[in-house]
Amino acid sequence: MKFQIGDSIDSAHCTALKHEFLRCEEAFKEFESFATTMILKKQAEETGNTTSIAGESRFLAYKTYNAYTRFIHHLYEFLVGALARETGNTGQIDAHIAERYIMGHANRILQGKRSALLNGTAPSWENHISAYAESVPAEFAQEFRKFRNKLSGHVKHERSTMSLSRFYSTYHQYLYMLYWNCLDHWGSHRNKEFPDLREITDFSVLITSQEHP
Template sequence: MARFKIGDETDLALCATLKHEFLRCRDAFETFAASAERMIMQGENRSMAFTTYNAYARFIHHLYEFLLAATQRDRQDTKQLDYELADKYLQGIAQRVLNKRREAILDGTAPAWENHISAYPEHVPPEFASEFRQVRNTAFGHAKPQRHSLSLTSFYHRYHKFLYMLYADSIWMWGRVDDDFPDLGEITAFSVLIKNESPPANPEANA
């Protein structure tokens, strides 16, 4: 599986995966936001830091995976990117989203709650995409000894505004859920219930 066309079977399957991955990202972000609020209001402790860290690490992981899958759809190619090309694409996506937000502020079309233009630099830090990938790999993707010394706090303070912009930019298309939850194939068909199903046919029965 590699090249595909928009609207074909592969594309429809990829779109279901994109929807699933973004909803996972949304769930992780909402869990993180609620835990972070409790941390601010009630004070910090190790247990709360553990819970908040885990939620933020999940948010980073699912956002990263969602963006890579979205890149596959833009390229109409499911071939996995090497890390250097993935960094290049994610850096470009982040810069495009930042430009769009700055332009909306400058031309007066941004919502009333938007931050002042001074909150957004002209350029995404050049190391953003590579650090995004490395933190995703260490904080959630792989159980590495480096996790013990990785400062997710430092990453949050340096790059959260860019992660949030990437997240918010995709909510309108991928984060909406109507009253009728979307059909995501075997994802939403998952069940732990024992169901009455006909046993598989015995090919030797009619021999």
Template structure:
């Protein structure tokens, strides 16, 4: 960032809110894939919440444990942090807070966006877990040297917008 002003603050907040939203949705999709059950994304209520939060909490802990084990085995990449960063128990409320922030700071119109939820506190408390989850899934981002797929309506929309511009 270069400088500081209200517009940069607004854009920074929204960019991180988008990151939270998209990462949560990604892991929701991973859960459906891992369980070969897209039905979970259609369920509502406490059962769905319990299942998804359990998946996210367990996944975050698995990632932290994996890095801890790599460090202990002497096989960790040189870019990893000190073992104290990973040798932790992911807080039980992490998955619940992740869902709530995903819903309120980006996913839904709600007065809590600016009045009740502190994205700063969320960041300080949980960013290392979100970043670790993002980094763990990096192999999913990008096209790995293959031709980018035709995404049908997504591709058609872009073509239409370009035509409308000219």
């Protein structure tokens, strides 16, 4: 379905985008919490202040994994939803078009960071330019989509053999740049109170009244 910026479909689409980014933000914050626990636990083990219990370590890894795969899923869906708004079409977006959009967006953010560092306009807390590659890895968007599909979107046999640890080590920087770039406009901090998301926030399991024919 075609739509235009400002019409009723666009308004509903923006509500869905807000919901999706809030889910992304929620997943990332949960991931941060579990990841911090994992790091502190590892540090304590290395200093001899605690010992590792296999079951507890596996459960923590499971919770951290789940939060991060939800983050991947919701960030990918949000970006594809943003592309749908840019094109003004609610129809299915071809995977290759989505990948080109994500790659272009990620590279623009990366080049913006590098330019700011090179011309001295970057904030004081920014990383050194050596922390940033000259371009986003060519396979990034394809890997992003693959991990979204097989670790969160669909039940596939590859899930138990695909290394999320390797994916995190290789690509997290670019996911975080995409996330951070959207956070200022779409994040929860923009609202003094939780936003009205129509039927999403009207949901209730408590039936207070019932219409009779």
